[in-house]
Amino acid sequence: MDAVYLHGPEDLRVDAVDPRPVSAGAVAVDVEYTGICGSDLHEYEIGPVPIRAEDTDHSIPESAWDEHLPKPMGHEVAGTVSETGDDVVDVEVGDRVTLNMVSTCRDCRYCAVGKYHLCERGDGGAVSSRGFADRIVVPESMVVPVPEDVSLRHAALAEPLGVSLRGVRRSGLETGDRVAVFGAGPIGLGVVAGAVAAGAREVYVSEPRAARREAAEALGADVVFDPADVDVVERLRNEVDRVEVSFECAGTETTLTDALRSTAYGETVVVLSVFDEEVALHPNDIMQAERELVGSFGFRGGPLASRSEFQTALEFVADGRIEPEPMITDTVPLADVESAFEDLRDPESEQIKVLVEP
Numbered sequence: 001m002d003a004v005y006l007h008g009p010e011d012l013r014v015d016a017v018d019p020r021p022v023s024a025g026a027v028a029v030d031v032e033y034t035g036i037c038g039s040d041l042h043e044y045e046i047g048p049v050p051i052r053a054e055d056t057d058h059s060i061p062e063s064a065w066d067e068h069l070p071k072p073m074g075h076e077v078a079g080t081v082s083e084t085g086d087d088v089v090d091v092e093v094g095d096r097v098t099l100n101m102v103s104t105c106r107d108c109r110y111c112a113v114g115k116y117h118l119c120e121r122g123d124g125g126a127v128s129s130r131g132f133a134d135r136i137v138v139p140e141s142m143v144v145p146v147p148e149d150v151s152l153r154h155a156a157l158a159e160p161l162g163v164s165l166r167g168v169r170r171s172g173l174e175t176g177d178r179v180a181v182f183g184a185g186p187i188g189l190g191v192v193a194g195a196v197a198a199g200a201r202e203v204y205v206s207e208p209r210a211a212r213r214e215a216a217e218a219l220g221a222d223v224v225f226d227p228a229d230v231d232v233v234e235r236l237r238n239e240v241d242r243v244e245v246s247f248e249c250a251g252t253e254t255t256l257t258d259a260l261r262s263t264a265y266g267e268t269v270v271v272l273s274v275f276d277e278e279v280a281l282h283p284n285d286i287m288q289a290e291r292e293l294v295g296s297f298g299f300r301g302g303p304l305a306s307r308s309e310f311q312t313a314l315e316f317v318a319d320g321r322i323e324p325e326p327m328i329t330d331t332v333p334l335a336d337v338e339s340a341f342e343d344l345r346d347p348e349s350e351q352i353k354v355l356v357e358p
């Protein structure tokens with residue numbers, strides 16, 4: 001079978017590999033769609049990302065490349081079950097499924113209480129994923145059934161939408177709040193839709209790319225700004241006396257500070273981005289205004305996880321509260337994955353979410 005592997009910086013190849021056997025407790029899925037994630041692009045540029053790098057130093061160890069290469073990729077998967085191993089109970093051949101790829105140790109203090117996304121030894125689903133392939137073999141525990149009303153095309157977005165919905169929950173957004181979203185990539189766009197679903201009064205979006213501003217409007221944004229033309233902080237301060245909730249979804253120093261200063265005193269800023277490097281921020285923007293700066297990582301999901309955002313994402317797509325189609329700008333075969341990565345990295349690109357269709 002064919003599978004895409006990362007062989008080095010900016011070096012993706014389609015390799016012919018032997019299909020993995022389906023052992024006890026495992027399930028094989030014929031992949032229909034796998035989304036290209038922002039985190040995939042990070043890895044393509046700078047190497048396998050140990051997202052939960054220990055404590056203070058978030059730099060990538062020199063050895064990371066050697067240890068993990070060649071590395072399979074792709075974690076936003078939807079497809080059909082084609083084979084089940086012994087001892088598989090709840091999954092049958094022919095089931096339409098998506099995958100919760102967060103790998104967990106089931107042993108640390110976080111796993112013990114169902115906070116798998118915070119697992120000390122987990123990887124946020126990024127490291128062991130192999131979804132850019134004809135077929136994928138996973139433990140039954142990763143399989144999530146797709147509701148009848150959800151297409152596999154949209155089911156592939158359950159993972160990024162789950163990330164966005166977790167951010168909305170972490171914000172404590174209340175009905176009637178005004179919201180600002182900085183960065184309208186797939187995560188920011190999911191936040192727009194999630195904030196609307198949660199009862200936001202108005203949603204403002206700052207995003208330099210025109211195609212993403214249009215998608216933001218399609219997903220429910222009331223006002224979109226091009227930060228090249230508008231001083232967004234000034235506009236939000238003058239027009240609405242700042243917003244109650246801001247979301248940082250771009251991963252830059254400017255957007256982090258803009259998000260803080262656009263937020264009313266005593267209110268909340270949620271950081272959803274993976275930052276490439278350390279950035280400066282003025283702690284007085286937090287201290288003097290009593291703002292809350294909140295992190296949001298991945299999503300809840302899995303056997304002990306209460307109120308799974310992964311599941312909620314699928315249900316909101318099923319009942320139409322989130323209509324993800326405007327986020328999907330292209331589908332490509334395995335052979336074109338590398339050119340799709342290159343396109344997505346181009347700041348002028350019109351692409352938002354590209355699905356790989358093996």
Ligand SMILES: [Zn+2]
Pocket residue numbers: 037038039075076159160
């Ligand atoms: Zn993802």
Ligand SMILES: [Zn+2]
Pocket residue numbers: 104105106107108109110111112118119120121122
């Ligand atoms: Zn754990």
